[in-house]
Amino acid sequence: DPSLGDVLAQLDHVATSDDYLGVVIYLDMPELSLTQVETLRAAIEDCRERGKKVFTFAESYGLTDYLLASAGDLVLLQHKGDVDLSGLGFEEMYLAGLFEMIGVQADLLQVGKFKGADEPMTRKGPSEAWSQNMELLLDDLYAQVVDPIAASRGMTREAFEAVMRDSWTMTDENYLRRGVVDRLVDRDMIEVTEVEFGDDFIWDEHMGRTPAAAMNMDNPFALFRVLFQEPTAKARRDSIAVVHARGAISSGD
Numbered sequence: 447d448p449s450l451g452d453v454l455a456q457l458d459h460v461a462t463s464d465d466y467l468g469v470v471i472y473l474d475m476p477e478l479s480l481t482q483v484e485t486l487r488a489a490i491e492d493c494r495e496r497g498k499k500v501f502t503f504a505e506s507y508g509l510t511d512y513l514l515a516s517a518g519d520l521v522l523l524q525h526k527g528d529v530d531l532s533g534l535g536f537e538e539m540y541l542a543g544l545f546e547m548i549g550v551q552a553d554l555l556q557v558g559k560f561k562g563a564d565e566p567m568t569r570k571g572p573s574e575a576w577s578q579n580m581e582l583l584l585d586d587l588y589a590q591v592v593d594p595i596a597a598s599r600g601m602t603r604e605a606f607e608a609v610m611r612d613s614w615t616m617t618d619e620n621y622l623r624r625g626v627v628d629r630l631v632d633r634d635m636i637e638v639t640e641v642e643f644g645d646d647f648i649w650d651e652h653m654g655r656t657p658a659a660a661m662n663m664d665n666p667f668a669l670f671r672v673l674f675q676e677p678t679a680k681a682r683r684d685s686i687a688v689v690h691a692r693g694a695i696s697s698g699d
Contacts, residue, residue, distance in 0.1 A: 450482055451690050456652070457489040461496045466650075467643050468499030470635065471518065473511050480590060483510050487517040487594070494519065499642055503635055506530065513591050516598040522638060523618060523627040531613040531626075534588050536580070542570045599625060 448456075460466045471490075478486075490500050502515035506528040515521045523529065545551060545567070552567035562576035572580070596606040609624050621627045629638055639647070 449690065449692070450485065453486065454489050457486075457493055460498055461489075461493040466498060467647060468501070468519075469493060470639070471500065471502045471515075473502060473504040473507070473515065475506075475508075476511065478510055478514065480510060480513075480587065483514045484590070486514055490514075490517040501635075501638065501642070503631070503633075508532075509534070509591060513595055516595045520628040520638065520642075521626070522629050522631050522635060523621060524633060525630050526618055527630075528618075529613055529616070529621050529626055531610040533610065534584055534591065536584075538566065538572065540566050540570050540572075542568055601625065 457469065460469050493500050499520075500518035501520045501522055502518045503522040503524070504511060504515070504527065505524045507515060507521075507523070508530050509532060512521075512529060512531065542552070552564070554564035554567060556562075556564045556568075559573070559575040560579055562573065562579065565573060565576055592603060592606060592610075596603045599606065601609075609626055612624075613621075613626070616624070616626075618627075618630050622630055631638055
């Protein structure tokens with residue numbers, strides 16, 4: 447799978463190249479964090495500001511998928527598709543009751559009432575302070591999702607929240623009438639692409655950049671070529687490098 451950096455580089459290539467009319471993003475149940483979606487939204491907005499059209503297609507959308515899609519020009523949904531605009535939430539497990547049943551007592555020290563790392567072991571439910579922590583966190587995350595969507599779709603927050611409440615009962619035609627999606631299309635999207643791009647455009651699945659996964663890495667010469675090829679962009683003045691570190695944060699060397 448391409449990394450976030452790969453996708454951003456591809457979108458930048460589309461945005462800055464005269465060879466491209468726009469980009470169609472096919473979302474196939476991506477597992478994206480909120481931070482990744484916000485970064486991709488900024489890249490999509492840059493494409494649009496440079497005159498490129500950005501369409502998003504999916505068989506179904508979740509809330510974070512839809513946050514990404516709403517940054518484009520058109521949100522396309524496959525006929526009979528689904529848009530799940532459920533809110534945000536999380537679950538926590540408290541084990542003090544289980545420990546009572548088996549005769550175990552957790553011995554932990556907590557410093558400060560808002561520090562709740564020991565609560566799953568020492569309580570049967572969250573403390574008032576921990577509930578306040580989580581409610582404020584959820585409120586902030588909710589605003590980061592709902593407010594940009596409402597602005598992108600030309601709705602007030604209240605209007606979009608009304609759509610969220612009704613979304614689980616809505617059909618594809620309802621999504622269209624309520625302004626959740628812009629077009630209901632078949633998978634080939636011809637009814638949109640031929641109108642927006644003309645009938646003589648050519649698809650470029652790699653957007654001008656050949657991903658490493660598409661190369662034959664069994665061929666050592668192909669591998670050496672990738673390793674030693676000249677970078678497409680060179681720093682010409684003092685610059686800041688951004689390194690995308692992927693994976694869990696843990697203690698140790």
